[in-house]
Amino acid sequence: MNPFFCQTQVFTRLPFANGVSKMANGHSPLLLTTAGWLERNIDKIVRSQLTTDLIVADPVNSHPKLLDIIGMEQTLPKFDQIIAIGGGSAIDAAKALTALRALDSNASLFKNAVIRATPLGNDFTPSPIIAIPTTSGTGSEVTRWGTLWGPNMEKYSIMHSTFYPTSAILDPSLCVSMPEDVTLYSGLDAISHAMEAIWNRNHTPASDMASIASIRALKRALPMVLNNPDSFELRQQVQIAALYAGYAMGTTQTALAHSISYPFTATFGLPHGFACSFSLGEVARYNTEADSARVGLIADAFDCSLDELPDKFHNWIKEMGVVTYLQNYISNRSIDCIDEDLINPARANNNIRNADEKSAKKIVQASLKALF
Ligand SMILES: [Fe+2]
Known part of the structure; x- marks a missing residue:
């Protein structure tokens, strides 16, 4: 550990x-x-x-x-x-x-x-x-x-x-000049770090606390800062939330959603923050079957039940306009162009539930179906 x-x-x-x-x-x-x-x-x-x-x-x-x-x-x-x-x-x-x-x-x-x-x-x-x-x-x-x-x-x-x-x-x-797309995909990278630090074999009580604080803050402040990009107050809230996610991920490293992201960035140029977040709802569903208590920490931070978490997450990112950005790079058929490299052992092995190419592909298919 x-x-x-x-x-x-x-x-x-x-x-x-x-x-x-x-x-x-x-x-x-x-x-x-x-x-x-x-x-x-x-x-x-x-x-x-x-x-x-x-x-x-x-x-x-x-x-x-x-x-x-x-x-x-x-x-x-x-x-x-x-x-x-x-x-x-x-x-x-x-x-x-x-x-x-x-x-x-x-x-x-x-x-x-x-x-x-x-x-x-x-x-x-x-x-x-x-x-x-x-x-x-x-x-x-x-x-x-x-x-x-x-x-x-x-x-x-x-x-x-x-x-x-x-x-x-x-x-x-220094953050108020950040364009909307960068604000969005960097904030999504942060929430991915926070969620991946929770469903992670290397988690600690302190990394959990940092992750939960980060998820709570990002859920509220990220949509708000997109509507108020000049607000120092909101920029700082997102900045601190990303810092907490960094503390957590700095201990645990990332897990399955980051493993899945790499071929999407390499093949389609999908910015990292979109690539490592579009599957989070379905990775949550997948990991719930192995450890509902762990994923329950995320559901609590998202103010919903475990059953509601995947849809709640999909709706949250849809409401921030993520799908429009995704469509510039990928479609619901994009998984057909990716062959056998969804599992990066250095990332996927940190995940609380083992995953192979087949299960990762199912997660991607379900994510794309839910979003497009
Ligand atoms: Fe990341």
């Missing part, structure tokens, strides 16, 4: 610029962010807080690729801290970049660590990361792993205890 643990100091009432001023002065920081944030002059805002030089990396793309990280690292001078401002991709890229630099820029060691999960060793000391999330979903600001992608959208994870960001600054003012 994994202990409930997180070594990141989390600030929820600190304007991000003040945080940068406190934590980065005296260092040689590298700013890692996205093209969108550079267009909004985030580098100038960060630089205005510093008396030391700021190195600015090339922008990070969504779904950061292994080879892109290797290419980027070769262009960068020495740094001793990374300020990652952006969604999960920026924070995950920071973890990968600091790992590669700590491996003395040895690309083959890095590739082995990412692709073959070769242990990184005890003397591995990457530079610290200040994580400043601008989306509310991945939880990467409080976890010890990052996601990287292969050339054909193969998904890889890098994991090490030193990848916990040293600090995470949650400033809701």
Whole structure:
């Protein structure tokens, strides 16, 4: 069993610029962010807080690729801290970049660590990361792993205890510019983390508490923030709910709904948050047969009975307009294009009920039938 643990100091009432001023002065920081944030002059805002030089990396793309990280690292001078401002991709890229630099820029060691999960060793000391999330979903600001992608959208994870960001600054003012689709799919990623941490073999009492708080908050606040995107108050509620989901998932890792998601992202480009959430109602139904008490925790948080939970969840996501977004990528026949890779053992083996390709396919078929 994994202990409930997180070594990141989390600030929820600190304007991000003040945080940068406190934590980065005296260092040689590298700013890692996205093209969108550079267009909004985030580098100038960060630089205005510093008396030391700021190195600015090339922008990070969504779904950061292994080879892109290797290419980027070769262009960068020495740094001793990374300020990652952006969604999960920026924070995950920071973890990968600091790992590669700590491996003395040895690309083959890095590739082995990412692709073959070769242990990184005890003397591995990457530079610290200040994580400043601008989306509310991945939880990467409080976890010890990052996601990287292969050339054909193969998904890889890098994991090490030193990848916990040293600090995470949650400033809701950075979330108000999040577009509707990103608000929706990142919030759905968060509720997927929270639900998957409950129907998970690695659950702990503390991860359960974090998950339940997250589900309750997201059920109420996510639809509200979609209608009130400029509300700092609601942005903060969703941000904190995603943080709790990150705490829970940081202990348990994810489970069957995430396993099912990967071929949908790889094959159809379906954004991760939609891919890992469309099956949650049916995964709940599947897992109820194995452990109704565990899934009952989710039903309670959703203010419904166990029997009602799948339909209640489907209605909740339908009311937020999820189906319209899904239709841009998939249809109710999409499962016919996916062959035998719905089970990723590293995820599916965490699920409280064993699942194989056949049972996962049935879950997908039932989910698509319920939604389309
Ligand atoms: Fe996720």
